[in-house]
Amino acid sequence: MKAIVCTRYGSPDVLEIRDLPEPVPGPDEVLIRVRATTVSSADWRIRSLSLPRGFGLLGRVALGFARPRRRILGTELAGDVAAVGARVTRFRPGDAVFAFAGGRLGCHVEYRCFPAGGAIAHKPPGLSYEQASAVSFGGATMLDFFRRASLQAGERVLVNGATGTVGSAAVQLARLAGARVTAVCSGDSAALVQSLGATRVVDRAREDFVRGGDLYDVIVDTAGTAPFSRCAGVLAPGGRLLLVLATLPEILRAPWNRLRSGRRVIAGPAAERPAYIETLRGLAQAGSFVPLVDSIHDFDAFRAAHARVDGGRKRGSVVLRVAGEAAAPGRPA
Ligand SMILES: NC(=O)c1ccc[n+]([C@@H]2O[C@H](COP(=O)([O-])OP(=O)(O)OC[C@H]3O[C@@H](n4cnc5c(N)ncnc54)[C@H](OP(=O)(O)O)[C@@H]3O)[C@@H](O)[C@H]2O)c1
Numbered sequence: 001m002k003a004i005v006c007t008r009y010g011s012p013d014v015l016e017i018r019d020l021p022e023p024v025p026g027p028d029e030v031l032i033r034v035r036a037t038t039v040s041s042a043d044w045r046i047r048s049l050s051l052p053r054g055f056g057l058l059g060r061v062a063l064g065f066a067r068p069r070r071r072i073l074g075t076e077l078a079g080d081v082a083a084v085g086a087r088v089t090r091f092r093p094g095d096a097v098f099a100f101a102g103g104r105l106g107c108h109v110e111y112r113c114f115p116a117g118g119a120i121a122h123k124p125p126g127l128s129y130e131q132a133s134a135v136s137f138g139g140a141t142m143l144d145f146f147r148r149a150s151l152q153a154g155e156r157v158l159v160n161g162a163t164g165t166v167g168s169a170a171v172q173l174a175r176l177a178g179a180r181v182t183a184v185c186s187g188d189s190a191a192l193v194q195s196l197g198a199t200r201v202v203d204r205a206r207e208d209f210v211r212g213g214d215l216y217d218v219i220v221d222t223a224g225t226a227p228f229s230r231c232a233g234v235l236a237p238g239g240r241l242l243l244v245l246a247t248l249p250e251i252l253r254a255p256w257n258r259l260r261s262g263r264r265v266i267a268g269p270a271a272e273r274p275a276y277i278e279t280l281r282g283l284a285q286a287g288s289f290v291p292l293v294d295s296i297h298d299f300d301a302f303r304a305a306h307a308r309v310d311g312g313r314k315r316g317s318v319v320l321r322v323a324g325e326a327a328a329p330g331r332p333a
Pocket residue numbers: 040041042045137141160161162163164165166167184185186189204222223225243244245267268269270309312313314315316
């Protein structure tokens with residue numbers, strides 16, 4: 001099978017297509033023939049070792065010193081079950097599914113095994129494979145941050161960086177939770193974020209949301225431009241600042257900021273729980289959550305897809321369409 005391998009840290013040129021053996025599912029696993037996968041901001045960060053301030057050494061320890069330890073990137077995918085292990089009852093060959101590998105990566109391939117009890121769910125029929133592949137990265141991240149923030153209906157939520165993968169999921173999920181959503185983005189994305197559920201839009205080139213005079217119960221920062229020092233004055237009493245993108249000093253200062261101001265800073269990696277994928281499946285099936293897709297690229301155009309992510313201006317997710325050989329449904333594990 002074809003796989004995109006990251007040979008060392010660097011530009012998209014460090015990526016190569018290689019032929020690898022097709023994996024064989026264990027007794028509790030499913031083998032998925034991948035139809036679509038995404039290139040996410042996590043793939044960009046790992047490939048280029050572009051980490052938030054303070055994470056340089058920690059990053060190399062976690063990801064690999066000279067080159068990424070996990071050489072196949074890709075956090076999420078959608079495809080068809082090609083084979084199931086002997087003990088699997090939840091899925092059958094031929095089922096359309098989507099799945100989230102998160103930090104385990106390895107989705108930029110034609111075939112991948114997943115534990116049947118893990119972060120995998122049936123694909124909602126109303127979503128294409130390309131859309132389904134883009135459900136998990138932003139969706140699961142924001143379900144976890146909103147859970148940690150105990151987001152309540154009626155609260156005022158501001159999303160900074162509202163058109164990215166995480167930001168567009170934040171707008172939709174906050175709205176579904178009954179919040180009133182203000183989106184901060186470029187002016188030409190106003191109609192887009194309104195269609196996702198934002199009731200108010202701040203054009204970041206024309207207006208500074210911290211000077212608008214409005215207070216927010218929850219501020220989500222996916223762009224790294226809304227640290228506590230900037231937002232404290234517009235966080236309502238008991239307010240929470242969700243730093244999806246945070247520097248190490250900001251994370252370390254969080255307990256002190258809470259003690260001093262009564263406002264919480266919630267930061268750090270989102271927990272990856274299989275239950276989030278089932279929640280997202282239900283929302284997508286009901287038509288309430290539709291992941292935003294920026295662009296769709298052929299598998300072989302992986303360098304162009306990475307370059308689009310590197311630019312930092314994508315609207316939603318960059319998807320790789322995986323053509324591959326047709327799997328033989330029913331193939332024994
Ligand atoms: N903590 C975690 O567990 C976790 C999980 C996932 C992701 N992350 C981090 O979260 C960040 C966002 O991820 P993502 O996948 O959503 O990224 P993304 O899709 O690449 O975000 C792109 C968006 O960022 C916006 N943007 C760029 N510069 C901006 C600025 N100065 N102010 C406001 N918006 C700006 C752009 O909107 P405009 O159109 O307005 O330019 C663009 O639509 C990444 O740094 C990623 O590493 C953290």
